[in-house]
Amino acid sequence: MRPADKKIHFRKTLYFKMIAVTMLLGVTFLGALVCIYKVSSNWFKTELTNQSDTLTEQICRNIDISLKELVEDTIPLSATNERFGPLLYQMVGSEKTEVPFLTQRIRKQLEEMLSANYDINWVAIVDPANNIHMVYRDSRIREERPKDEDVRNLYFKNLGNLADQPGNTVWTSSPNENGIILMRYLFDQGSMKFCGCVIAEVQNGSLKEIFSNIDSNRIGNFTLYDRNEALLFSTNEGTSQENQKKNNKHDYLYAEYFINRSRLRISHEVDLTEKYRTFSDLLYFISAVGLLLFVLIIIFLWLMFGNMARNLEILLRNISQISKGKFDMEATSFSSGDQMDVLSDHIHEMAGRIETLMAEVVKAKEIQQQNEYMLLEFKYHELQAQVNPHFLFNVLQSINGIAQINGDEEVSRLICYLSKFFRGNINRTQPTCSVSMEIEYAENYLELYSNIYPDRLNIQWDVDESLLDIMIPSCILQPIIENSLVHGMEPKIGICTIRISVYQEKDRLIIKIWDDGEGIPPDKLLTTIHADGERKRIGIKNVHDRIQLMYGPEYGVYIESEYLHYTEVRLEFPLP
Numbered sequence: 001m002r003p004a005d006k007k008i009h010f011r012k013t014l015y016f017k018m019i020a021v022t023m024l025l026g027v028t029f030l031g032a033l034v035c036i037y038k039v040s041s042n043w044f045k046t047e048l049t050n051q052s053d054t055l056t057e058q059i060c061r062n063i064d065i066s067l068k069e070l071v072e073d074t075i076p077l078s079a080t081n082e083r084f085g086p087l088l089y090q091m092v093g094s095e096k097t098e099v100p101f102l103t104q105r106i107r108k109q110l111e112e113m114l115s116a117n118y119d120i121n122w123v124a125i126v127d128p129a130n131n132i133h134m135v136y137r138d139s140r141i142r143e144e145r146p147k148d149e150d151v152r153n154l155y156f157k158n159l160g161n162l163a164d165q166p167g168n169t170v171w172t173s174s175p176n177e178n179g180i181i182l183m184r185y186l187f188d189q190g191s192m193k194f195c196g197c198v199i200a201e202v203q204n205g206s207l208k209e210i211f212s213n214i215d216s217n218r219i220g221n222f223t224l225y226d227r228n229e230a231l232l233f234s235t236n237e238g239t240s241q242e243n244q245k246k247n248n249k250h251d252y253l254y255a256e257y258f259i260n261r262s263r264l265r266i267s268h269e270v271d272l273t274e275k276y277r278t279f280s281d282l283l284y285f286i287s288a289v290g291l292l293l294f295v296l297i298i299i300f301l302w303l304m305f306g307n308m309a310r311n312l313e314i315l316l317r318n319i320s321q322i323s324k325g326k327f328d329m330e331a332t333s334f335s336s337g338d339q340m341d342v343l344s345d346h347i348h349e350m351a352g353r354i355e356t357l358m359a360e361v362v363k364a365k366e367i368q369q370q371n372e373y374m375l376l377e378f379k380y381h382e383l384q385a386q387v388n389p390h391f392l393f394n395v396l397q398s399i400n401g402i403a404q405i406n407g408d409e410e411v412s413r414l415i416c417y418l419s420k421f422f423r424g425n426i427n428r429t430q431p432t433c434s435v436s437m438e439i440e441y442a443e444n445y446l447e448l449y450s451n452i453y454p455d456r457l458n459i460q461w462d463v464d465e466s467l468l469d470i471m472i473p474s475c476i477l478q479p480i481i482e483n484s485l486v487h488g489m490e491p492k493i494g495i496c497t498i499r500i501s502v503y504q505e506k507d508r509l510i511i512k513i514w515d516d517g518e519g520i521p522p523d524k525l526l527t528t529i530h531a532d533g534e535r536k537r538i539g540i541k542n543v544h545d546r547i548q549l550m551y552g553p554e555y556g557v558y559i560e561s562e563y564l565h566y567t568e569v570r571l572e573f574p575l576p
Contacts, residue, residue, distance in 0.1 A: 022302075032290075049253065052255055074202045089188040103131075122137070124199045171264055435502060484515040499514045
């Protein structure tokens with residue numbers, strides 16, 4: 001099947017690629033939205049957590065400072081130990097008659113403490129026998145006054161907390177919403193022993209003030225618990241601890257922190273529903289804008305590449321017409337200056353040139369046929385031109401016969417050499433010949449010259465017979481020898497020696513022609529091989545060019561000469 005008949009598969013067309021690009025962009029867009037949502041949600045939750053940690057740490061510091069100030073203002077550690085420590089220690093092992101006296105003194109000290117500080121609602125001492133000594137303000141409602149048994153139960157309930165860190169304050173909740181209960185072991189510095197416990201309900205106004213300044217709708221709810229997990233304060237009155245932890249699993253951010261050396265716990269609860277609603281609205285807006293841009297991009301791509309696809313089909317049909325030798329093409333509607341418009345113009349231009357070239361090829365074919373006819377005529381004339389050498393060869397043979405009849409052997413011998421030379425000249429029609437044939441042709445030529453100049457030439461041969469069958473370009477040795485005779489021997493006075501050597505040097509065949517004739521002047525030596533059009537040296541240039549054409553520029557003719565002393569010409573060929 002011809003290439004022009006091949007069908008175009010749909011999945012290889014521009015339409016298919018446009019659909020694939022659309023799907024890829026859609027998947028990429030959806031993936032980007034999902035990634036943005038995930039990353040943004042994690043970032044949003046991380047930022048909320050960091051803000052919660054910072055805010056809660058500040059509130060923990062405020063609560064810790066407020067509790068310390070409340071202790072120092074109501075039940076100071078040192079003063080309380082100095083007041084009640086010795087009295088309680090005296091009650092251990094004392095006479096029964098002394099107990100009422102000591103009890104009276106403890107009660108008097110409590111009344112002084114209560115009257116001196118209006119932040120104390122009531123205060124009680126638990127002696128080593130677990131007896132309760134308590135005073136309270138007269139203005140307090142009778143139903144709100146604690147009973148001794150309630151104070152004792154409260155003491156025993158928190159006995160473990162007191163024992164964990166003796167001497168430190170333990171805070172717990174109070175039935176009174178305006179109060180908070182503190183408890184602490186009392187220490188007798190004289191005996192260096194703990195000898196009782198002080199329990200007091202103090203007003204919690206300073207703590208309420210901390211929680212009242214918190215905007216729970218904006219930053220979440222805070223809840224303060226004691227060590228018994230009893231609720232002390234909360235910015236969300238209607239939410240219990242269990243509900244908070246349960247909600248935390250879904251739409252709440254819940255965190256716990258410990259303050260006052262881990263004796264109190266504060267929890268921070270953030271309702272993520274409202275936070276996420278604002279955040280989601282922003283994401284929905286970004287998604288809507290992104291979707292709109294995506295649709296606009298897809299419409300733009302289809303409008304742009306759809307027109308391109310239609311015009312490409314026209315271009316393909318035009319190219320198919322050109323391949324069939326038809327040059328009537330459809331017009332395209334690319335935008336002016338567009339790359340495809342330039343391509344379409346080039347295709348039309350190419351079609352015109354191809355049509356012109358086809359006409360030129362037809363014309364060139366006609367001219368070629370005429371030239372072939374002329375070449376045949378030239379070969380015919382060349383064949384006719386060989387008649388003269390053949391005629392001369394026949395005439396020489398006849399003269400040779402006459403010389404032999406007359407007994408003139410010298411003339412006969414010269415005519416034989418000349419006949420061989422002419423026959424070799426007639427038979428050398430091939431571009432290559434063996435080394436032995438080239439040497440034989442040169443020997444005949446030199447023999448003729450030796451007879452013309454019998455006392456002027458000394459010919460020496462040094463030939464490696466193992467190289468005689470190697471093929472070399474024909475007619476390359478005679479022009480070099482002719483130059484040695486004409487330019488070396490003839491100007492010289494006396495005998496001229498010509499030495500012809502054939503040998504192997506590494507991977508090369510070397511034919512060297514050396515003579516001790518006139519030599520070449522230095523100013524002419526460099527131009528010997530490159531003598532363009534100079535008739536007397538055109539033979540050497542011809543030989544050099546033929547060797548390089550056949551074997552490459554690393555082979556050829558190399559000349560070395562010393563004027564009035566010698567000339568050496570080296571012909572170098574590659575060994576087969």
